[in-house]
Amino acid sequence: MRINHHPSDETLARFAAGTLSAGPALVVSVHLEGCPVCRDRLGRFEAVGGAMLDDMPPAPLAADLFGRTMERLAIAQPSPARRPFTRRQSALGFELPKAMRDCEIGPWRWLGPGFRWSKVRIAGSPDAKVMLLKGRAGLHLPAHGHSGREFMQILSGSLSDERGRYVPGDLDEADDDVDHRPVVGREADCICLAALEGDTRLHGLLGRLLRPLVGF
Amino acid sequence: MNEARQEETIPSPGELIRLIEAVARERDRNAFKRLFTYFAPRVKSFLLRSGLADPLAEDVTQEVMIAIWHKASYFDPRQAGVSTWVFTIARNQRIDRLRRMRSRPGDILVDPSDRPDVSPSSEDIAIVEEREEGVRKALSSLPTEQATIVRLSFFAEKPHAEIARELGIPLGTVKSRVRLALNRLRTLLDND
Ligand SMILES: [Zn+2]
Numbered sequence: 001m002r003i004n005h006h007p008s009d010e011t012l013a014r015f016a017a018g019t020l021s022a023g024p025a026l027v028v029s030v031h032l033e034g035c036p037v038c039r040d041r042l043g044r045f046e047a048v049g050g051a052m053l054d055d056m057p058p059a060p061l062a063a064d065l066f067g068r069t070m071e072r073l074a075i076a077q078p079s080p081a082r083r084p085f086t087r088r089q090s091a092l093g094f095e096l097p098k099a100m101r102d103c104e105i106g107p108w109r110w111l112g113p114g115f116r117w118s119k120v121r122i123a124g125s126p127d128a129k130v131m132l133l134k135g136r137a138g139l140h141l142p143a144h145g146h147s148g149r150e151f152m153q154i155l156s157g158s159l160s161d162e163r164g165r166y167v168p169g170d171l172d173e174a175d176d177d178v179d180h181r182p183v184v185g186r187e188a189d190c191i192c193l194a195a196l197e198g199d200t201r202l203h204g205l206l207g208r209l210l211r212p213l214v215g216f
Numbered sequence: 217m218n219e220a221r222q223e224e225t226i227p228s229p230g231e232l233i234r235l236i237e238a239v240a241r242e243r244d245r246n247a248f249k250r251l252f253t254y255f256a257p258r259v260k261s262f263l264l265r266s267g268l269a270d271p272l273a274e275d276v277t278q279e280v281m282i283a284i285w286h287k288a289s290y291f292d293p294r295q296a297g298v299s300t301w302v303f304t305i306a307r308n309q310r311i312d313r314l315r316r317m318r319s320r321p322g323d324i325l326v327d328p329s330d331r332p333d334v335s336p337s338s339e340d341i342a343i344v345e346e347r348e349e350g351v352r353k354a355l356s357s358l359p360t361e362q363a364t365i366v367r368l369s370f371f372a373e374k375p376h377a378e379i380a381r382e383l384g385i386p387l388g389t390v391k392s393r394v395r396l397a398l399n400r401l402r403t404l405l406d407n408d
Contacts, residue, residue, distance in 0.1 A: 009398045017370040018307035019266070022315075043296065044405045047351040049307065050300030052367065058257030059264055062274060066252050069278050070245070073285055124315025 003035050005170035011151075012038065016045035022125035023195035027151040029099035030193055031171040092118060092132065094156060094191060105132070114139045120193070129196040135159075135184040143181035144204035149197040150174040157190030159183070227254055229345055232298035240288035252281055259306045266310060276313050280306045293341045297348040354404030362397035369394050 007015070007028050014020040015028050032038055062068075089096070090107040106119035114136030122128045135141060137157070152159075152172045159166045161180040166172055174180060184190040227235065227250065238247035259280050263273040283305050291301055355363060361383070368379045369390075376394070380387040 009402050010394065013366075013370045013398060016307075018311050019370060044347070044351060046296065046304055047300045047348050048355060048366075048401070048405075049303040050297055050348065051352045051355050053255075053258050053262055053303045053306070054299050056258040056261040056265075059261040059273075061257055061260060061277070065256065065274065065278065066249065069252065069256075069281050072278060073282055124318050126318070 002167075003037070003169040005164070005166055005172055006035065006038050006041075007031060007151075007171050008173055009041075011173060012041055013045045013048075016042055016049055021128065021197060022122045023128035023130040024149070024151045024197050026099060026103070026120075026122060026128070026130060027153050027171065027193055027195045030097040030153045030155075031169070033097055033099055034169045090118065092191075097155070097193075100193075103130075108134065115141070130193070131195075132191060132193055134189060134191045137184055137189050138186045139184040139190075141182045141184070142204055143179065144207060145179040146174060146176055146196070148176060150194065151197070152192050152194045155191045155193060157188040158185035159190050159192065160185065229297050229299075229348065233293050233341070236284075236288050236291050236298055239285060240291065248285060251284060255284070255302050256281055259302065262303075262306055263310060268310065268313075272313070276306075276309055279313070280309050283309060294344060297344060300348065351405060354401060357404060358397070358401060362393075362400055365390075365393055365397045366401060 011020060011024070011028060015025055020028065032042065089103075089105040092105065092108060096103075096105070100120070102123060104119075104121040104123075106121075108116040108118050111117045111133075116134040118132040118134075120130040120132060122130065132155075135157075150173070152166075152174070154166045154168050154170050154172075156168055158168075159182050161182045163178070163180065165185075232251070232254075235244075235247040235251050238244035239251065256277055260273050260277040263276055264270065268276060280302070284302060287305070291298070295301075296304075355366075358366065364383070365379065368382065369376070376390045377387055380390045383390075385393070
């Protein structure tokens with residue numbers, strides 16, 4: 001399907017720089033998996049990083065750093081091949097994107113009529129606010145706003161709001177100036193991966209529903 | 217080998233590729249030493265600027281150099297220049313270290329280098345070199361203030377409030393200027 005919604009320049013630049021936090025970075029990784037356009041954009045921002053590295057004023061190093069590095073090289077083996085998968089992943093009834101293979105995935109839990117969520121945990125980033133959401137075909141989600149940025153990648157089905165229609169492969173970034181009332185497409189259930197940035201909070205009924213359950 | 221002389225000569229992009237290939241194919245220690253002399257001080261500088269304190273920055277710098285040694289055979293000159301490739305390794309090692317420091321015992325960590333593979337393209341080295349050259353030109357043609365904003369906000373993990381303080385402009389202005397600077401950079405990147 002044709003991808004119409006991509007991460008912003010700011011988001012891709014921060015991803016390239018390694019300064020996008022773990023939750024949004026996971027959502028962007030899933031988008032990149034399916035979007036050659038953004039892989040090319042990312043390559044350009046990474047080249048900006050390469051040019052900046054060349055321009056860095058050299059920092060002084062400990063005099064014996066090269067020697068110590070060679071000693072570590074002599075004993076260090078190349079990092080072992082990826083260990084077999086040992087994360088707990090609940091079967092959710094669909095195939096997870098590759099970028100999520102190291103996440104811990106909780107079971108579907110009830111959030112409202114026709115509305116389910118599953119907790120996603122990223123190793124080393126226990127505070128990341130990430131989840132999978134599933135809405136029944138035709139479901140009207142409660143209107144909500146955010147006090148920060150929300151990242152959402154559609155995995156299956158479709159979602160529409162006042163700003164447009166989102167299909168599998170699309171990534172939506174909703175800023176704090178967005179108040180929306182998403183509706184699930186009638187053709188199928190919709191599954192999406194959502195992350196909230198930093199101390200983002202959801203306002204409205206959706207926020208009140210999620211906060212006690214999800215903790216944010 | 218005269219170390220002082222090595223410091224002075226900055227290897228060209230083509231020479232960097234030859235050095236990486238010498239490390240990959242022949243485990244050439246002299247080639248690695250030249251890469252070390254050029255990259256280690258710059259990588260450390262990048263890590264310091266992105267907020268790692270000194271003993272840690274030097275330790276991660278070592279890990280970056282070790283990763284270059286082990287991953288040299290995976291370097292693909294059709295995808296990126298050497299400096300860009302080293303930048304992504306440094307970025308990933310930094311993320312990895314920060315996550316390891318925060319993780320719980322028993323956690324298996326996401327290897328950040330496992331971010332989606334860029335599918336091999338038919339672009340040859342010349343096209344990549346041209347692209348990287350274009351990026352360099354784009355950067356140098358940004359007005360100083362915009363270049364500073366790009367640098368501070370995307371390569372130093374600075375909160376907007378801190379950038380505002382550093383540049384002496386109101387916080388509200390920073391957000392719109394960041395967007396403006398990036399738009400300009402993006403336009404320049406698209407025109408290469
Ligand atoms: Zn895209």
